Amino acid sequence: MTTYSAPLRDFDFLLHEVMGVADADIPGYDALDRETTAAIHTEAAKLAETILAPLNEIGDAQGCRLENGVVTTPEGFPDAYRRLGDGGWIALDCDEAHGGTGMPYLMNCTTGEMFVSANMALNMYQGLTHGAISALQVHGSPDQQARYLPPMVAGRWTGTMNLTEPQCGTDLGLIRTRAEPQDDGSYRITGQKIWISGGEHDMAENIVHLVLARIPGGPAGTKGLSLFVVPKFLVKDDGSLGARNGVSCVGLEAKMGIHGASTCVMAYEAAQGWLVGAEHGGLKAMFTMMNEARLGVGLQGYAVAVRAHQAAVAFARERLQGRSVTGAKNPDGPADPILVHPDVRRALMDQRAFIEGARAFAFWGATLIDRAHRARDPDAEGLISLLTPVIKGYLTDQGFETCVSAQQVPGGTGYVAGAGFEQFTRDARIAMIYEGTNGIQALDLVGRKLGANGGKAMLAFADLIRAETRNGEADPALEADFVAPLREAARDLQAAVGVFIERGMKEPEQALAGAHDFLRLTGHVCLGLMWVRMARAAQAGLAAGNGDAAFYEAKLATGRHYMRWALPETALHLRRIQTGGETVMALPAEAF
Numbered sequence: 001m002t003t004y005s006a007p008l009r010d011f012d013f014l015l016h017e018v019m020g021v022a023d024a025d026i027p028g029y030d031a032l033d034r035e036t037t038a039a040i041h042t043e044a045a046k047l048a049e050t051i052l053a054p055l056n057e058i059g060d061a062q063g064c065r066l067e068n069g070v071v072t073t074p075e076g077f078p079d080a081y082r083r084l085g086d087g088g089w090i091a092l093d094c095d096e097a098h099g100g101t102g103m104p105y106l107m108n109c110t111t112g113e114m115f116v117s118a119n120m121a122l123n124m125y126q127g128l129t130h131g132a133i134s135a136l137q138v139h140g141s142p143d144q145q146a147r148y149l150p151p152m153v154a155g156r157w158t159g160t161m162n163l164t165e166p167q168c169g170t171d172l173g174l175i176r177t178r179a180e181p182q183d184d185g186s187y188r189i190t191g192q193k194i195w196i197s198g199g200e201h202d203m204a205e206n207i208v209h210l211v212l213a214r215i216p217g218g219p220a221g222t223k224g225l226s227l228f229v230v231p232k233f234l235v236k237d238d239g240s241l242g243a244r245n246g247v248s249c250v251g252l253e254a255k256m257g258i259h260g261a262s263t264c265v266m267a268y269e270a271a272q273g274w275l276v277g278a279e280h281g282g283l284k285a286m287f288t289m290m291n292e293a294r295l296g297v298g299l300q301g302y303a304v305a306v307r308a309h310q311a312a313v314a315f316a317r318e319r320l321q322g323r324s325v326t327g328a329k330n331p332d333g334p335a336d337p338i339l340v341h342p343d344v345r346r347a348l349m350d351q352r353a354f355i356e357g358a359r360a361f362a363f364w365g366a367t368l369i370d371r372a373h374r375a376r377d378p379d380a381e382g383l384i385s386l387l388t389p390v391i392k393g394y395l396t397d398q399g400f401e402t403c404v405s406a407q408q409v410p411g412g413t414g415y416v417a418g419a420g421f422e423q424f425t426r427d428a429r430i431a432m433i434y435e436g437t438n439g440i441q442a443l444d445l446v447g448r449k450l451g452a453n454g455g456k457a458m459l460a461f462a463d464l465i466r467a468e469t470r471n472g473e474a475d476p477a478l479e480a481d482f483v484a485p486l487r488e489a490a491r492d493l494q495a496a497v498g499v500f501i502e503r504g505m506k507e508p509e510q511a512l513a514g515a516h517d518f519l520r521l522t523g524h525v526c527l528g529l530m531w532v533r534m535a536r537a538a539q540a541g542l543a544a545g546n547g548d549a550a551f552y553e554a555k556l557a558t559g560r561h562y563m564r565w566a567l568p569e570t571a572l573h574l575r576r577i578q579t580g581g582e583t584v585m586a587l588p589a590e591a592f
Contacts, residue, residue, distance in 0.1 A: 002311040002420035004053040006045035006114045009551060010356065012038060014363050017537040021106065026367065027374040028104050037107070040092075044111040047087060051080050052118035059121050059260025060423045064201070066252040071200040071262045077122055081203040085155015089115070090126055095137055098149035104374070109299060109366040113359065116303035120427050121260030125158055125198045131293050132159025132210050136229070139277040139285040147235050148208050158204040161286065161293070162193040162211040162230075162266060170440055172212065172283065173221035177268065179213040179228055179275075188270040189213055189230055189247075195434070199264030200232075200249035206241060207232040209266070211273060212282050219280060227282035228273035246271035257426030291388055293435045295365060298391035301399030301431045302358035308406035308424040309351040315410040316344055338409075346565075347409055351402045353562035356555075357527035358395050360534060365391050379460060386449045386457035387526065393441035394523025396431035403428040442515035445522070446500060458497060465490045465525070468532055475539065481556075482535045485563040486528040492570040493525050496577045503580070513581025521573035528567045531559040 012034065015021045021032045055076045062074040084090055093108040094100025108130070115123040133152050136145055151157040168174035177191025189211055193199075200207065209230045218224035234242040251265030277285045320335040330336045338344050365387060371380035407414035407421040414421035432438050450458055469487045496518055503511040538552040538559075 002307065002314070004049055004118050004307055005310060006041070006048055006117075007306070007359075008038070008041050008045060010359065011041050011110055013537065013541075013551070013555070014360055014534075015106075015110070017541060018360065018533050019363065019367060021367070024367070025375070026104070026371050028102070029370070032104065032107070037110075040107060041110060041114075043087070044089065044114050047083060047089070048114040048118035051083055052115060052122060055080055055122060055260075056119045057418070057420065057423065059119065060257075060427075061259075063259035064252060064262040066200075066249060069200070069248050069250075071202065071249055071252060071264070073201050073203055073262065074260045077260060078203045080119075080122055081125060082155065084115075084126055090129060090133075090155045091153045094130075094133055094153045095149075098133075098137070098145065099153040104366075104370045106363060106366040106370055109295075109362060112296065113299055113303045113306070113362070116300050117307045119260070120300060120304055121258040124258065124261040125201065125203060126155075127293070127296050128161060128198050129155075129157075129159040131161060131290075131296070132208060134292050135161075135210055135227075135285055135288045136276065138288050139227070139281075140229070141276075144229055144274065144276065147239070148229065148231070151206070151239075152208060156204060157206040157208055158198055158201070159208045160196055160198050160210065161290070162196055162199075162209055163286065164195050165192060166194055170436065172225065175212055175214065175225060177211065177213040179215050179226060179273065180270075181215065182272075185274075187213075187215070187228060187273050187275065189228055189268045189273045190270055191268050192250075193266045193268070195253065196264045196266045197261055197434075199262065199266045201262045205233075206235070209247060210276065210286070211268065212286055213273075215279055222283050224280055225282040225286075226279050227276040227285040229276050230268065230271050230273035234272060256429060257423065258430055290435065294388055294392040294441075295362075295369070297431050297435045298365075298393075298395040299362050301392075301396030301428065302355055302362065302402070303399075304424055304428040304431070305351065305358075305399045305402035305406070306355055308403040308421060308428075309348070309355055311420050311424070312351065312406035312409040313339075313348060315413070316348060319410065344409060347405050349558065349561045350565065351405055353531075353558050353566060354398050354402050354527070356534070356558055357530045357562055358398070360530035361526050362391060362395065364530065382453065382457040383460055385452070386445075386461065389436075389441035389445040389449060390519060390522050390526060392435065393438040393445070393519045394526070396428075397438055397520065398523070400425070400428045400432055438519070439516065442519040443512060445519050446504075446512060446515040450497070450500060451504070455497075462490070462494065465529060468529060478532075478535055478539060481560050482532045482563055485567050486525070486532050489525050489528050489567050489570040492574040493521055496521055496574050499577050507580070509585050510580040510582070513584040514577035514579075517573040517576045521570050521577070524567055524570050524573075528563065531562050535559050 015037055016034050021029050059074040065072045091100040093103050093105050096102040129152055136149055152159055165175055179187040179189050181187055211228045211230050212225050213228055214224050215226050234245055236242045246269040248267050249264040250267045253263040316339040317337055319338045320333055321338045322335055324336050324340040329340050368380045368384035371377045403425045407425050413419050469483050500511050538555040541552045
């Protein structure tokens with residue numbers, strides 16, 4: 001069994017030395033002083049390290065069981081979820097009016113990373129509940145908010161999102177679930193939903209399902225979808241639970257990973273539900289939940305890699321194999337630790353450079369969400385809308401690759417059950433698929449987000465990078481190692497945007513064949529931007545002489561590795577985009 005250690009020093013560095021959150025002009029950020037964030041992170045780390053992490057292997061081995069419509073979660077999961085609720089972790093950034101703490105969304109992300117690294121499957125129940133809370137906070141009626149939110153925020157009830165059906169996934173316009181209006185203002189929901197995370201389990205008193213369905217007579221396609229709140233148990237006016245509703249779990253998926261998370265086939269048989277928001281406005285309401293979920297999945301992508309990387313480093317320190325090419329480093333032992341070998345170092349540095357850059361990117365994304373919502377900043381809203389598919393797509397693609405790289409370090413040990421590595425790889429794989437496959441994220445980025453509002457968000461992003469690279473000459477080392485590589489990568493990004501502008505309307509297939517490469521190119525530039533910011537902060541920390549020189553030197557060395565080894569991949573992605581999709585579309589369909 002592997003152990004987990006929360007990277008608290010890195011959290012402190014990012015929040016207070018890179019982003020300066022306590023001085024940010026975002027409402028509520030003035031409360032995020034160093035002492036407050038350290039106290040929150042320390043307590044979250046204790047829960048993650050001592051309660052959640054030890055259950056990770058147990059959850060994988062035992063999985064969930066469905067018997068007579070009842071799903072039993074792995075040993076220890078119900079108690080651990082109660083601890084999340086009782087500790088206020090679900091409530092951290094929820095509205096105080098419903099029992100939340102009212103902190104910025106950023107703190108949900110920082111603590112969420114630890115919980116995912118410790119136990120991705122268990123944290124999924126909390127993540128889906130948080131998304132349902134967000135949707136009801138924005139679109140629910142006052143009665144719905146009063147009825148459902150306090151017990152969800154407290155962790156006594158959980159929440160789900162119900163979109164996918166057997167005949168449709170991404171194309172939600174094909175949804176068939178019906179919602180028949182009743183005289184009392186409620187609706188009767190009938191249909192089947194699949195792949196519903198947390199659809200049934202034994203960890204909460206009630207489960208609040210948010211369900212997309214069609215009201216008869218509405219428009220065809222996605223314009224005719226409405227959102228409904230459908231509780232497992234009906235809720236009386238005094239808040240107590242009433243009769244069982246007509247919703248049940250009729251199947252449990254056998255999955256590649258995240259075995260501790262129940263993935264259910266849900267049957268709605270004239271279940272009583274209530275409209276959330278306006279008729280035929282379901283997709284807009286659900287996207288409140290889905291956008292948050294996509295950011296959370298991006299965080300999952302690198303957070304599982306954190307745990308895999310820690311395990312790989314521990315193995316590389318302890319495993320004795322061969323001798324260093326420059327002479328024995330462990331002369332009193334039979335061999336040197338494999339950490340001395342250049343190829344092992346390459347793998348570990350690749351992993352580390354991605355993880356630390358990804359963490360900065362995700363946390364920066366969280367500040368954009370806070371600025372958009374708390375400060376009502378439309379520019380921040382546009383920028384995070386542009387970057388959401390990048391956060392989801394790039395961080396999960398690269399997060400999985402990082403888990404594979406970590407699995408490679410211990411050789412055969414990484415392939416066998418019980419060592420942890422193969423579970424991390426299996427668990428990480430789903431993040432590339434759910435909440436919109438990464439191919440869909442790439443199409444969303446190129447087909448919708450890139451040209452939205454006349455390309456305003458992409459222009460703003462380009463201006464941001466220009467501002468960050470304009471003053472690199474003041475520090476020659478920073479200019480050569482960090483600023484100049486980012487400037488070059490940004491030129492590749494600009495050239496790629498030009499290709500899409502030129503070909504997008506005339507040759508859409510040719511253009512969209514490069515969508516995947518554009519997403520990865522953009523992701524590299526985003527991480528390069530993060531590394532420039534972190535390098536500046538590390539340089540400042542060294543100049544201040546605050547006694548943490550080893551941390552700052554390691555940060556700079558890791559950043560140099562990213563800028564020299566990973567960031568140049570932007571040129572490859574640009575070349576593919578420029579090549580176009582002629583070979584991609586060359587074969588007729590019958591040739592496959």
